[in-house]
Amino acid sequence: MSNFKNSNLVRWVDDFLDKDSLESLQKLMLNISYSPATNPTKAHYGHEHQFSLDHFKNDPLLKKIKEEFLPYENLKPVEIRAHMRHNTEKLMPHRDAIGDKECFSFLLYVKGNSLLYNGTGLYGHNNQLNTYIGFVENRAIFFNAGKIFHTDLQSLGESSPRYSLNVFYE
Numbered sequence: 001m002s003n004f005k006n007s008n009l010v011r012w013v014d015d016f017l018d019k020d021s022l023e024s025l026q027k028l029m030l031n032i033s034y035s036p037a038t039n040p041t042k043a044h045y046g047h048e049h050q051f052s053l054d055h056f057k058n059d060p061l062l063k064k065i066k067e068e069f070l071p072y073e074n075l076k077p078v079e080i081r082a083h084m085r086h087n088t089e090k091l092m093p094h095r096d097a098i099g100d101k102e103c104f105s106f107l108l109y110v111k112g113n114s115l116l117y118n119g120t121g122l123y124g125h126n127n128q129l130n131t132y133i134g135f136v137e138n139r140a141i142f143f144n145a146g147k148i149f150h151t152d153l154q155s156l157g158e159s160s161p162r163y164s165l166n167v168f169y170e
Contacts, residue, residue, distance in 0.1 A: 009144050010122060012133060013068060016108060016140035021061070026111050029082050029163045037083065045092055045152075046085035056080055056167075065106050065167060069142040075104055075169040082110075085152055086161040093123060093149045096168060102146020104169040109139045112162035116153065123149035135162055 017025065034047035056062055062077060078098050096103050112118050118135030122143070132153060133141060143150070145168070153159070 007144055008148055010131070010141070010148065011069060011143070012139055012141040014136060014139050016064070016068070016138055017061075022110070022138050025061075025108075025165065026163075029084075029110050029165070032082060034082070034084055039092060039094060043092060045087050046083055048084075049082040051080040051082065053077060053080060062167070065140075065142070068140070069106065070169075077167050078103065078170050079166075079168040081166045081168075083164045083166060084161055085154065085164070086159065087152050087154045088159065090155050091121070091129070091151045091153075093129075093151045095147065095149055096145035098168055098170055101170050102144075105141075105143060105145035106167040106169070107141045107143075108165040109135050109137055109141075110163045110165055111137060113160040115158055115160065117157040117159045118162045119153050121151050121153045121156075123151075 032049045034049050036044055037046050037048040038044050096105050107120065112135055114134070114136050116132060116134040119133045120141065121129045122131040122133070124130040127149070129151070133139075154162075
């Protein structure tokens with residue numbers, strides 16, 4: 001196993017997609033059906049739509065993720081979801097897993113108000129929330145979501161519904 005897979009890597013890029021690709025994805029995400037999403041403790045945290053991997057098979061998005069974040073790694077996408085969140089109740093720190101395997105997460109902020117608390121919070125080694133990544137449309141974040149506890153920040157202050165695309169890798 002490489003050091004990459006054991007790392008606490010967090011990286012983000014603004015203006016990830018070109019304007020036309022972002023607008024196309026925004027239109028898609030506003031017109032798909034969503035189901036209530038719950039975490040393993042059955043707490044409701046938003047709504048989601050799970051895409052088949054084939055939906056993005058020939059989409060240049062996966063190639064762009066690979067080029068930008070994974071040029072020397074052989075991680076494979078295993079799940080792709082659209083999320084709509086507006087969790088104003090409480091922080092829900094978690095790590096991501098697909099089945100029983102830890103995973104990396106690509107998170108693209110697709111639609112929402114550019115607000116700090118619409119973003120994502122990351123926890124440090126001391127289990128304290130120590131990094132805030134504010135929400136900006138077309139901001140892409142890639143991190144080791146199986147190792148790093150993270151949460152949406154919407155319950156901490158001014159927020160609005162936010163749409164994001166999540167691609168999970170193993």
